[in-house]
Amino acid sequence: MRPRVTLGRFLNRFGRFIQSLDIMVMRPQDLVEYTRQTYSRPKNVESWTRKDLIDSGLTQDEKILLENIPLKEGRLLLLGIGGGREAIPLAKRGFRVTGVDFVPDMVKKAKKNALKHGIEIKTLVQEISKLNVPASYYNIAWLSAAMYSSFPTRKKRVEMLRRIHSALNPEGYFLCEFHFNPKAGYNPEVEILRKIFAFLTFGNLMYEKGDMLLGNTEFIHSFPSEESLKSEFEEGGFKIIKFHLPEERIRGGAVLRKEFLSNG
Numbered sequence: 001m002r003p004r005v006t007l008g009r010f011l012n013r014f015g016r017f018i019q020s021l022d023i024m025v026m027r028p029q030d031l032v033e034y035t036r037q038t039y040s041r042p043k044n045v046e047s048w049t050r051k052d053l054i055d056s057g058l059t060q061d062e063k064i065l066l067e068n069i070p071l072k073e074g075r076l077l078l079l080g081i082g083g084g085r086e087a088i089p090l091a092k093r094g095f096r097v098t099g100v101d102f103v104p105d106m107v108k109k110a111k112k113n114a115l116k117h118g119i120e121i122k123t124l125v126q127e128i129s130k131l132n133v134p135a136s137y138y139n140i141a142w143l144s145a146a147m148y149s150s151f152p153t154r155k156k157r158v159e160m161l162r163r164i165h166s167a168l169n170p171e172g173y174f175l176c177e178f179h180f181n182p183k184a185g186y187n188p189e190v191e192i193l194r195k196i197f198a199f200l201t202f203g204n205l206m207y208e209k210g211d212m213l214l215g216n217t218e219f220i221h222s223f224p225s226e227e228s229l230k231s232e233f234e235e236g237g238f239k240i241i242k243f244h245l246p247e248e249r250i251r252g253g254a255v256l257r258k259e260f261l262s263n264g
């Protein structure tokens with residue numbers, strides 16, 4: 001029996017529990033703001049706009065998603081442009097890219113990086129869940145780097161899907177990536193304690209299992225099943241053309257096609 005080891009272990013677990021309350025005290029819009037503040041830091045702008053990342057181009061997973069749409073050109077709305085890593089190769093393939101980001105410095109650097117490659121892209125400084133662009137204008141919307149998971153609450157994500165739906169023309173496609181972990185385990189007692197804390201602090205009453213602050217830097221929601229994604233996508237007005245869920249990975253992607261929405 002080593003009481004100090006036991007105490008050490010207890011404090012370690014207690015510390016992790018206390019830290020996990022950060023997400024419970026912030027409401028959904030605070031969580032988006034938390035993420036915005038993180039990405040606005042000069043060192044993060046630097047890291048998402050650096051040359052080696054931009055030159056790395058599309059990932060293998062992104063190429064797989066792209067292969068599953070019949071379009072080779074058209075207007076592409078790139079959500080979360082960062083420094084232009086995807087914008088540049090997509091424009092080189094023939095898409096007319098409009099990039100959206102809520103960090104003005106990212107947008108400026110993406111434009112500059114594109115120009116270095118002899119490419120002009122349009123840009124908008126906007127928060128994606130409040131997307132405000134012309135209706136029926138784009139052929140493709142693109143939200144990669146697992147960013148479909150960046151928006152707290154199912155309600156907000158469906159609202160965002162409907163905005164993307166409206167931005168797309170009737171034959172439009174939406175390609176997205178998300179965090180996905182059907183094997184994640186949860187301790188029911190800890191979950192209850194966290195919810196009580198949210199209640200007592202008038203905090204995040206909309207907390208969903210799978211919500212977390214990844215590396216203490218940004219909000220993500222990790223989806224527990226294909227079904228949870230499917231029902232959101234359908235409610236947002238999209239038909240699933242392909243799910244790309246590589247085994248033993250905690251990220252996945254989907255190719256969605258705009259469907260007729262009777263109430264939208």
Ligand SMILES: C[S@@+](CC[C@H](N)C(=O)[O-])C[C@H]1O[C@@H](n2cnc3c(N)ncnc32)[C@H](O)[C@@H]1O
Nearest residue numbers: 039080081082085101102103106126127128145
């Ligand atoms: C993970 S980085 C990905 C950048 C780029 N897509 C890439 O893969 O290289 C996420 C980018 O999206 C932006 N972003 C994150 N959440 C956003 C939101 N809610 N609205 C607008 N931009 C957002 C960040 O500022 C950042 O530039």
